[in-house]
Amino acid sequence: MSNLYEKIMELCKSQGVSGARMCADLGLSRGVLTELKSGRTKTLSVPTMQKIAQYFSVPLEQLLSNEPEELTPVEEIQNELFKKRKLLFDLSGKATEEDLDMFIKILNKIIGENE
Numbered sequence: 067m068s069n070l071y072e073k074i075m076e077l078c079k080s081q082g083v084s085g086a087r088m089c090a091d092l093g094l095s096r097g098v099l100t101e102l103k104s105g106r107t108k109t110l111s112v113p114t115m116q117k118i119a120q121y122f123s124v125p126l127e128q129l130l131s132n133e134p135e136e137l138t139p140v141e142e143i144q145n146e147l148f149k150k151r152k153l154l155f156d157l158s159g160k161a162t163e164e165d166l167d168m169f170i171k172i173l174n175k176i177i178g179e180n181e
Contacts, residue, residue: 070109071102073129077122082149092117 078085085099094114101107110118112126119126158166 070129071099074099074102074118077118077124080145081122082152088118088121092121 074088075085078088083091086096088094089096089098094117098107098110098114102110109115115129116126119129158169161169
């Protein structure tokens with residue numbers, strides 16, 4: 067298993083996205099990850115790695131580095147917020163228009179009370 071595969075999967079995990087979802091979102095074949103995982107491929111093309119880095123909002127160097135990345139407390143908070151926002155977005159796809167209208171009213175009330 068390649069170090070690059072582990073880094074990509076750790077980014078997926080930290081942001082609550084499956085490898086398959088990331089590939090679909092980026093228009094990549096799932097085989098890309100399979101090849102990395104099996105070790106048949108050791109690296110990816112620069113354009114592919116740039117897409118992945120942009121997808122996760124990390125510097126390309128983080129994917130290229132051989133050292134494991136430690137997240138700062140701020141990055142950990144940002145990751146948690148990303149996961150929560152993504153969950154809200156995913157759930158909104160299952161909601162009716164009425165559900166969304168009600169949620170928006172509730173959220174506006176909550177946010178308005180905190181200002």
